[in-house]
Amino acid sequence: MSILGTRVVRTEDPRLLTTGATYLEDLRLPELQGAAYATFVRSPMAHARITEIDVSAALAEPGVVAVLTARDLDDIPDRPAGAGAEPLLAGDVVRFAGEPVALVLTEEAYQGEDVAELVSVDYEELPVVVGVDQGLRDETLLFPGTDSNVVSTGGAEAFDDAAFADCEVVVERTIVNQRVAAAPLEVRATAAIWADDRMTLWVSTQNVHGVRDAVVDRLGLGKGAVRVIAPDVGGGFGAKIGADRETITVGWAARRTGRPVRWVETRNENMVGMSHGRAQVHTVTIGGSRDGRVSAYRLDIVQDCGAYIRLGTMLPNLTMLMASGVYDLPRVETAYRTVLTNTTPIAAYRGAGRPEATAAIERAMDLFAAEIGMDAAEVRRRNLVPPDKFPFTTKTGATYDTGEYAKALDTVLDAAGYEELRAEQRRRRERGDPRQLGIGVSTYVEITGGGPEAGETARLSVxxxxxxxxxxxxxxxxxxxxxxxxxxVQDELGIPMDRITVRHGDTDVLTEGVGTFGSRSLQLGGTAVHNAAVEVKERARELAAEEMEADPADLVLDTENGTWTVRGVPGQGVAWAQLAERAGPDGLSADTKFATKQATFPFGAHVAVVEVDIETGVPRLVRHVTVDDAGPVVNPILAEGQRHGGIAQGAAQALYEEMAYDEYGNPVTATLMDYTFVTAAELPSFELVAMETPTSVNPLGVKGIGEAGTIGSTPAVQSAVVDALAHLGIRHIDMPATPERVWTAINEARTAQ
Amino acid sequence: MNVTITVNGEKTSHEVEDRTLLVHHLRDAVGLTATNIGCDTSTCGSCTVLLNGESVKSCTVLAAQVDGDEIQTLEGLTGEDGEMDAVQNAFQQKHALQCGFCTPGMVMAATSLLRENPDPTEDEIRMALKGNLCRCTGYHNIVQAILTAAEDAR
Structure with a gap:
């Protein structure tokens, strides 16, 4: 029996549960002996001109190794200083609160904060741009010399209202997909040494190769001059893709000073320095007929870029690509503008552009359903892409590989007991229950593979x-x-798992690779491993044929015990060890790279049940039921874990989380005391239903599951809050649906009645 | 000042700076790195250890404050041969960890809960974990693991 699809507990866990993992701060390597500790001096201002930096008091402190500023960055290549270009250390101008201005190196970790406080920076305040509306007004430019804060546009140059001309009903609304923090439990961290004209960096990252290439590029080093190693990494969620400016600066400082350097940020620094996610404002327009058929949809996106371009110009392209979701819509128009503001730069966060697309279309579907007075699930059903239309190319140019959208929706409604929930909702409304029930339905499709054409690599050695x-x-x-x-590997070679070691995260060992993001690992990296096993198996067949003096075609591998025998010939057969011996010095191994032009499109449907206390405005997620179909599941334990985590993060965006700024550009949620990170106490246990529709894009038939939970849950939970209050005439509440917002909406609705 | 602390049953003695946090002391002087630092504000619970049997957040305790006391960390739950106890084992069986960063604190918080309340309900577990944040698991499997550990102990 194949091990694939069975519930195998993780082999990683005993180490993590007994001694703890080895995260970057845990490294006690001889190479890092005597390392200086790095502390960044960060701007307290959102937008200001630096008139002077005085480091003399800092340099006089005991334990100071160096205090470095932009002026010291004279040994790296110049970069074009265009709009949105991010420096390593701020030069003349700081553009967001928390921007690194100087780097302090000290002998002891605790000295760093003391010394950083003594670096005296004179700032001359500049007008601050907070929020996309202010950014679009272009009254203050982040990069003088340019003519606009808009650094990128795409999609339709002008919208055509004729698209909605024949619609019986048209609904338009501006909705906010708020800025959130990725907030992995392990913050960012880097250690660096420079020895023998070579830099070695240990980085808490999702992609060592991407970090290497970025460091090489930024510091003007030869590709062979940088080695990047990832120790255990305590979560990333998209925000640990690539090399942040601090990582590159720490590497540079190690070369500059000749000392090993190690840096671990504080949580406060993490909340303002690590890229934020989402931060889009959508204007959705949806039109159709009163029988529930949607015929036109428009999505106008304004992406808050933050102060510099990380991924702010890329993410809305994914949002536009996935704009029409699971629906077969005759007319779709999309456009985006990305605008600079004096805030932390935006980059990938679990879903990265796709959750925003789903949130917009699902909200639009609800608004349309409310307008025509039809059940929200029924409106969705009437517009889904039918199974016989796959592969299905959308009006925005995505080609969905496989999908069973109606089946997913019906399955989740059935599992949730949708009709009974609606009956309970009616009963509560009739009796004026102070705890009203809301039922939110979302259906979604997303794109996974994270640059499938870049592929992924593997090496397998027996x-x-x-x-x-x-x-x-x-x-x-x-x-x-x-x-x-x-x-x-066990499935293919019959070698038991406990004899298989999986390694990753060293650019000197596997010089090519891409990394883990965009729900790409299994479909690309897993396929590369699978293909390597297949290659090794074919080589082994030849070796076994030589060993047993038989025709390779007659060799049979018994995957139950990992031995090769000749078909129809009884006997012991040949074991893998013997074949590895026979393979000689080159060994029995294979190097593979799997790449494909085609992405995959997992899909699903979620039902969220929320209770809203209408006297206090407090919403509470009481049930969350999901169907998430990412094709065949290799290990249900792992896939369920991904779904659980995704659901929680998505629900947290709907109900709790927001990186907020005041009018001066001060971040007001810059610690975990202020940022409402969701806890166990706010969440229910989740109800997961399995569904597996394979793709033909890769030999395993698999799609990505890492981000699906987040993409489906956010609109379902938001919708459930609104649905609980629908009888009061409420049609929309922006995320996060905080008690204050909900209470205000209730109060306004009652006043209006 | 000199600080003597019994850590996981072994007496340790070190000269520390007055302001040294217990978590740094455990990690850097005692050399036990399972206990992690996640937030600096006593919110995330990654640094949870047991102080004389009670769970505390070691990022907001000074090493000097626990002079003469007993500390237990994740490493102290582990048997001589690396064997896992009931809570550790349940965490593996129920896939209650992904990146593992919150795990040492989460396991210590769970251990503390089960000592105080050997038969908790799901709601009681969820309330007890309010001071321990996890970004990966959505808490679902952590709750299941603690229920399982409690059941196994009966």
Whole structure:
């Protein structure tokens, strides 16, 4: 029986549960002995001109190794200083609160904060741009010399109202997909050494190869001059893709000073320095007929870029691509503008552009349903892409591989007991229950593979003791690759998992690789491992044929016990160890890279049940039921874990989380005391329903599951809050649906009645 | 000042700066790195350890404050041969960890809960974990693991 699809507990866990993992701050390597501790001096101002930096008092402190500013960055290549270009250390101008201005190196960790306080920076305040509305007005430009804060546009140059001309009903609304923090539990961290004209960086990252390439590029080093190693990584969620300016600066400082340098930020720094996510404002227009058929949809996106371009010009392209969701819509128009503001730059956060698309279309569907007085689930059903239309190319140019959208919707409604929930909702409304029930339905499709054409690499070696080492270009940070990849190899080679070691995260060992993001690991990295196993198996067949003096075609691998025998010939057969021996010095191994032009499109449907206390405005998620179909599941434990985490993060965006700024550009949620990170006490246990529709894009038939939960849950939970109050005439409440917002909406609705 | 602390049953003695936080002391002087630092504001619970049997957040305790006291960390739950106890084992069986960063604190918080309340309901577990944040699991499997550990102990 195949091990694939079975509930194998993680082989990673005993180490993590007994001694703890080895995160960056835990590294006690000889190379890092005597490392100086790095502390960044950060701007307290959102937008200001730096008139003077006086480091003399700082330099006089005991334990100071160096105090470095932009002026010291004279040994790296010049970069074009265009709009949105991010420096390593701020030069003349700071553009967001928390921007690094100087780097302090000290002998002891605790000295760093003391010394950083003594670096005296004179700032001359500049007018501050907060929020996209202010940014679009262009009254204050972040980059003088340019003519606008808008750094990128795309999609339709002008919208055509004729698209809605024949609609019986048209609804338009501006909705906010708020700025949130990725907030992995492990903050950002880097250690660096410069020795023998080579830089070695240890980085808490999702992609060592991407970090290497960014460092090489920014510091003007040869590609072979940088090695990047990822130790255990305590979560990333998209915000640990690539090399942040601090990481590059720490590497540079190690070269500059000749000292090993290590840096771990504080949570406060993390909340303002690590890229934020989402931060889009949508104007949705949806039109159709009173029988529930939607014929036109428009999505106008304004992306808050933050102060510099990280991914702010890329993310809205994904939002536009996925704009029409699971629906077969005759007319779709999309456009975006990305605008600079004096806030932390925006980059990927779990879903990265796709959750925004789903949130917009699902909200639009609800608004349309409310306008025509039809059940929200029924409106969705009437517009879904039918199964016989796949592969389905949308009006925005995405080609969906496979999907069973109606089945997913019906399955989740059935599992949730939708009709009974509606009956309970009616009863509560009739008796004027202070705790009203809301039912939110979302259906979604997303795009996974995260640059499938870049592919992923693997190396598999069978050793002479019969054990296997797998190197993967993928870069796990909690997903469980070591378990899943070993399962793939056991399934193919019949070598038991406990003899298989999976390694990752060293650019010197596997010089090519891409990493873990965009729900790409299994479909690309897993396939590369699978293909490597297949290659090794074919080589082994030849070796076994030589060993047994038989025709390779007659060799059979018994995957139950991992031995090769000749078909129809009884006997012991040949074991893997013998074949590895026979393979000689080059060993029995394979290097593979799997790439594909085609992305995959997982889909699903969520039902959220929320109770809203209409006297206090407090919403509470009481049930969350999901169907998330990402094709065949290699290990249900891991897939469910991804779904659980995704659901929680998505629900948290709907109800709790927001990175907020005041009018001066001060972040007001810059610690975990202020940022409403969701806890166990606010969440229910989740109800998951399995569904598996394979894709033909890769030999495993798999799609990505890492972000699906987040994409489906956010609109379902938001919708449920609104639905609880629908009888009061409420049609929309922006996220996060805080008690204050909900209470205000209730109060206004009652006043209006 | 000199601080003597019994950590996981072993007496340790070190000269520390007055302002040294217990978590840094455990990690840097005692050399036990399972206990992590996640927030600096006593919110996330990654640094949870047991102080004389009670759970505390070691990022808001000074090493000097616990002179003469007993501390237990994740490493102290682990048997001589690396064997896991009931809570650790339940965390693996129920896939209650992904990146593992919150895990040491989460396991210590769970241990503390089960000592005080060996038979908690799901709601009681959820309330007890309010001071321990996890970004990966959505808490679902952590709650299941603690229920399982409680059941196994009966």
């Amino acid at each position: 050793h002479t003791d019969g054990t296997v080492t797998v190197w993967t270009g993928s870069s796990p940070h909690g997903q469980g690759h070591a378990t899943a990849w070993a399962m793939l």
